[in-house]
Amino acid sequence: MSRIGKKPVVLPAxxxxxxxxxxxxxxxxxxxxxxxxxxxxxVQIDDREIVIRRSGDDRRSRSFHGLMRSLVNNxxxxxxxxxxxxxxxxxxxxxxxxxxxxxxxxxxxxHPIECPVPEALTVTVERDKIMVHGSDKQQVGALAAKIRxxxxxxxxxxxxxxxxxxxxxxxxxxxxx
Numbered sequence: 001m002s003r004i005g006k007k008p009v010v011l012p013a014x015x016x017x018x019x020x021x022x023x024x025x026x027x028x029x030x031x032x033x034x035x036x037x038x039x040x041x042x043v044q045i046d047d048r049e050i051v052i053r054r055s056g057d058d059r060r061s062r063s064f065h066g067l068m069r070s071l072v073n074n075x076x077x078x079x080x081x082x083x084x085x086x087x088x089x090x091x092x093x094x095x096x097x098x099x100x101x102x103x104x105x106x107x108x109x110x111h112p113i114e115c116p117v118p119e120a121l122t123v124t125v126e127r128d129k130i131m132v133h134g135s136d137k138q139q140v141g142a143l144a145a146k147i148r149x150x151x152x153x154x155x156x157x158x159x160x161x162x163x164x165x166x167x168x169x170x171x172x173x174x175x176x177x
Contacts (some may be wrong), residue, residue, distance in 0.1 A: 003051075005065035006161035009073045012080045013042040023073065028079030030135040031157050032122070035075060041068045050076075076145070085144035086131040091159035094151075096125045103130070107151040107161070117146060 009091075015028040016081060024043055025034045037043050040061040044051045050072055054065040072098070089096055096105045102113040103123050117123050121143055122135040130147060136138040142164070153160035155171040162168060 005054065005068075005069045007054055007069065008051045009069065009076055010048075011048045011050065015076055015080050017050055017076070019043055019045060024075070026043045026075045026079050027073075028076075028135075030079050033079055035055060035071055038064045039069055040064045041167045043068070054164050056079045056108070074137045078137055082133060082135050083112060083140045085132045085140050086164035087132070087144060087147055087161050088164055089128045089130065089161050090153065091151075091157075094128075094159070094161075096130050099127055103147065105147075105150065108159075113150050114142075115150070118143065130161075 012028075017024065017026045019025075019037070020074050022039075023034050024037055025032065026099065030046070037039060041064050042053045042055060044053065046131065052069045054061040069083050087151060089107075091108060094105075094107050096103060098104075099118075101119070103117055103125075105113045105115065112156050115174070118139060120136060121132060121139055123143075124131045132140050132144050134143075146164065148161045151160045151170050153162040153166075155169060156166055156173055158170060
């Protein structure tokens with residue numbers, strides 16, 4: 001049995017969950033999220049916890065068991081505390097600013113880059129750090145990856161956009177005379 005799937009998801013105070021026609025709805029102080037429940041998995045909502053059980057013992061049911069538990073746990077964490085991804089901008093003249101629902105970045109190209117921010121997410125900029133906040137872990141990660149993709153960090157000078165916890169392995173340049 002899946003080690004991850006066996007653990008129940010505990011609902012913190014202020015978080016409510018309900019199952020409606022195969023769709024799990026989780027509501028909390030940071031918003032509401034919903035997830036389609038896979039047919040090979042059964043979701044049971046007790047008093048203050050959600051228990052996920054699999055219907056069969058075949059390979060696909062076992063794989064969906066752990067996946068569904070992880071998705072439900074991310075939903076509960078997202079609506080109660082939220083998720084944050086921090087990116088660092090390194091480089092001379094590289095800067096970012098938020099104006100309305102656009103993230104405007106100057107990254108050494110001939111033109112500024114404008115990245116639209118979805119309504120469910122908030123982006124803040126402090127000096128050389130871009131912080132992406134939201135209740136949906138998938139959306140937060142996708143937007144952070146999109147921002148990083150505009151100018152990934154290069155290994156010679158370390159210029160570009162990188163995750164705050166990312167380690168960049170630096171390379172030596174050309175050998176001198």
